[in-house]
Amino acid sequence: MQRKYIAAIDQGTTSTKVIVVNHESQIVEQASRDIKQYYPQPGWVEHDADDIWQSVLGCFNEIFARDIVKPEEIAAIGITDQRETTTLWNSKTGEPVYHAICWQSRQTAPICERMKKQEGLEELINQKTGLLIDPYFSASKIKFILENVSGVQQQVDAGEIMMGTVDTWLMWNLSGKRAHVIDYTNASRTLLLNIHTLDWDDELIDKIGVPKSILPQLKPSSCEALAMTDPDVFFGQEIPISGDAGDQHAATIGQTCFEPGMAKNTYGTSMALFMNIGDKPLKSNYGLTTDLGWVINGKVQYAFEGVVFVGGAVVQWLRDGLGIIKESRECDLLAEKVEDTGNVYLVPAFTGMCAPYWDPYARGMLIGVTRGTTKEHICRAALESMGYQTRDVIEAMVADTGKELPSLRVDGGATKSEFLLQFQADILGIPVELPEITSMAALGAAYLAGLGIGFWKDTSELKQHWKIAKTYYPRMTKEKRDELYAGWKKAVERSLNWAEK
Numbered sequence: 001m002q003r004k005y006i007a008a009i010d011q012g013t014t015s016t017k018v019i020v021v022n023h024e025s026q027i028v029e030q031a032s033r034d035i036k037q038y039y040p041q042p043g044w045v046e047h048d049a050d051d052i053w054q055s056v057l058g059c060f061n062e063i064f065a066r067d068i069v070k071p072e073e074i075a076a077i078g079i080t081d082q083r084e085t086t087t088l089w090n091s092k093t094g095e096p097v098y099h100a101i102c103w104q105s106r107q108t109a110p111i112c113e114r115m116k117k118q119e120g121l122e123e124l125i126n127q128k129t130g131l132l133i134d135p136y137f138s139a140s141k142i143k144f145i146l147e148n149v150s151g152v153q154q155q156v157d158a159g160e161i162m163m164g165t166v167d168t169w170l171m172w173n174l175s176g177k178r179a180h181v182i183d184y185t186n187a188s189r190t191l192l193l194n195i196h197t198l199d200w201d202d203e204l205i206d207k208i209g210v211p212k213s214i215l216p217q218l219k220p221s222s223c224e225a226l227a228m229t230d231p232d233v234f235f236g237q238e239i240p241i242s243g244d245a246g247d248q249h250a251a252t253i254g255q256t257c258f259e260p261g262m263a264k265n266t267y268g269t270s271m272a273l274f275m276n277i278g279d280k281p282l283k284s285n286y287g288l289t290t291d292l293g294w295v296i297n298g299k300v301q302y303a304f305e306g307v308v309f310v311g312g313a314v315v316q317w318l319r320d321g322l323g324i325i326k327e328s329r330e331c332d333l334l335a336e337k338v339e340d341t342g343n344v345y346l347v348p349a350f351t352g353m354c355a356p357y358w359d360p361y362a363r364g365m366l367i368g369v370t371r372g373t374t375k376e377h378i379c380r381a382a383l384e385s386m387g388y389q390t391r392d393v394i395e396a397m398v399a400d401t402g403k404e405l406p407s408l409r410v411d412g413g414a415t416k417s418e419f420l421l422q423f424q425a426d427i428l429g430i431p432v433e434l435p436e437i438t439s440m441a442a443l444g445a446a447y448l449a450g451l452g453i454g455f456w457k458d459t460s461e462l463k464q465h466w467k468i469a470k471t472y473y474p475r476m477t478k479e480k481r482d483e484l485y486a487g488w489k490k491a492v493e494r495s496l497n498w499a500e501k
Contacts, residue, residue: 003073003074003075005073005074006077007020007076007078007446008021009445010442011055012247012441013082013268016058017059018032018056019446020063025447028069029063030439035047036048036051044105044106045102045105049100052169052170053173071234071237072236075450076450077449082246084138084190085166086101086141086145087101088142088146089162090160091162094177100169101144105135106351107144108135118207121208124207128201129194129195129201138191139190143208162216165187165246167183167244173233174233175229175230179226181226184292185221185244185293187216195291195302198300221243221296225240227241228240240449240453242448243447243452244448248291249274249291250440250448252303254444256459256462258301258459262409263276266410266412266441267410270310271308271390272307273308273394275304277290282401286400287396289355291304296451296459308390309353309354310351312414315414331383335380338374338376340380341380341384342377343368343487345488345491346364346382347365349362349364355392361499362495365494380419387426392492408428409433410433413438422475426475429478429481431472433471434468436468
């Protein structure tokens with residue numbers, strides 16, 4: 001039977017999705033499963049790695065049960081994941097030694113404080129990895145498990161511990177526990193990869209104190225096979241896993257931002273702005289990270305990135321935390337009932353502030369509240385917070401590159417909100433472009449897998465598949481835009497450094 005589809009696994013913070021696409025980049029099948037988050041202490045966020053693995057199998061089972069797409073028709077598999085989320089497991093038993101520590105989790109802040117006190121370490125990390133010392137990244141999560149979970153260090157000494165980000169864990173399981181691998185983009189978010197040499201950096205590994213023996217083998221984002229599925233595990237089929245990238249890298253590929261200066265923003269649980277900066281890494285002076293964008297056909301592309309911890313999660317909080325809406329789409333309806341927020345600002349720093357502030361001790365704040373404040377104002381302030389945080393990052397990108405963005409490509413679940421996208425265009429003063437397909441991370445993973453096996457010829461072919469569904473043009477005056485943004489900056493200032501260290 002002809003292998004005529006590419007499957008992509010998109011393993012995110014709150015759910016797992018699998019899509020199947022044809023040669024025209026059309027999604028012919030898809031399935032999703034929610035995954036549970038664990039909050040053992042305030043600021044801590046964890047997952048059960050076995051739940052994540054079972055959610056992937058569950059999605060494929062659902063797709064193949066419909067009998068529209070058969071396992072033997074899948075030519076290759078791509079993976080995209082929630083990047084910095086870290087798990088350690090025993091290579092003999094296959095069991096995780098602790099919950100996977102989510103990228104959102106702040107539980108390693110004390111370890112990061114210790115690291116910052118090591119003379120010259122933060123500067124060395126920034127120089128070699130493009131990143132900063134923060135609980136966000138994987139290294140401190142590895143150290144947390146080594147230091148706090150009984151017996152793990154002894155298992156490391158016995159050569160029985162493997163470390164991985166979510167992609168590593170999934171490929172190890174899909175390959176029948178044979179392939180212990182990671183692609184360069186996920187590796188670049190650990191604080192342990194030198195983005196200039198594309199190797200694990202022995203100096204950083206030594207100074208941070210992570211055993212090199214537990215690290216996976218490095219692979220390109222797109223190649224003939226990072227790993228092969230085990231037929232006993234994957235529906236009787238041996239299929240190449242030929243594409244792999246972190247979610248924001250994959251979404252940028254899905255948006256076909258292959259030229260320097262092109263940028264996209266993903267509005268998911270979190271948000272991530274990614275700007276292609278070309279084939280040479282640049283240092284940010286304004287709070288952005290310098291990312292290894294991807295490695296395709298042996299060529300490295302770099303990017304500036306600004307991650308916002310709380311994007312669409314602010315609407316989930318209104319629903320699940322405050323209970324002022326019953327479903328997410330209500331937020332839009334309520335927001336549009338008022339002309340403005342009544343000078344109310346919601347700073348959703350629930351787990352600290354990421355780029356460009358980098359303050360793990362910031363906390364959420366609702367300010368400007370009066371007796372006249374209603375849930376409509378709060379809903380509007382919540383949606384606007386995503387627009388303001390996006391502008392924070394774009395201001396940094398413009399300052400670092402000296403170039404204004406001509407437009408912003410957008411994707412992710414929160415782009416269902418027309419109110420948000422119009423406000424985004426207004427507060428930025430540039431067009432916001434919404435493509436026909438908004439599952440861009442999954443599509444990007446499919447593209448990487450397809451390029452790896454020649455399913456698509458090259459990136460120029462993929463550019464022709466990108467189509468705009470709608471463009472949002474700014475309607476707000478510059479004076480109003482700047483007035484609103486100044487209020488946001490004032491609110492953010494008051495939220496910083498709130499929690500006790």
